[in-house]
Amino acid sequence: MKLIGKQILNNFKEQYADVRSQIESWEAEVEEAQWNTPIDLKHRYPRASILKDQHVVFNICWNKYRLLVQVAYKTKTVLVKKIGTHKEYDNWNIG
Secondary structure, three states: OEEEOHHHHHHHHHHOHHHHHHHHHHHHHHHHOOOOOHHHHHHHOOOOEEOHHHEEEEEEOOOOEEEEEEEEOOOOEEEEEEEEEHHHHOOOOOO
């Protein structure tokens, strides 16, 4: 998959050092992934939340942080939309 929006992740890693290794692992896995459907994604990330309009929320650092992306399965693209604390996530307006 092509990962777009890495600067959002890089900025977050600078602010929250405890998340760095998990985000870097997630980035590497996404770039190697070949997801054709949400089912493919759920096989690797069973706790990811599949939302409307191809949005997906990943729990990072044991649910301390939330990562919102939009997946375009046909073009093999993952767009990073937001990342934040669990508390910040509660205030996001998704879709």
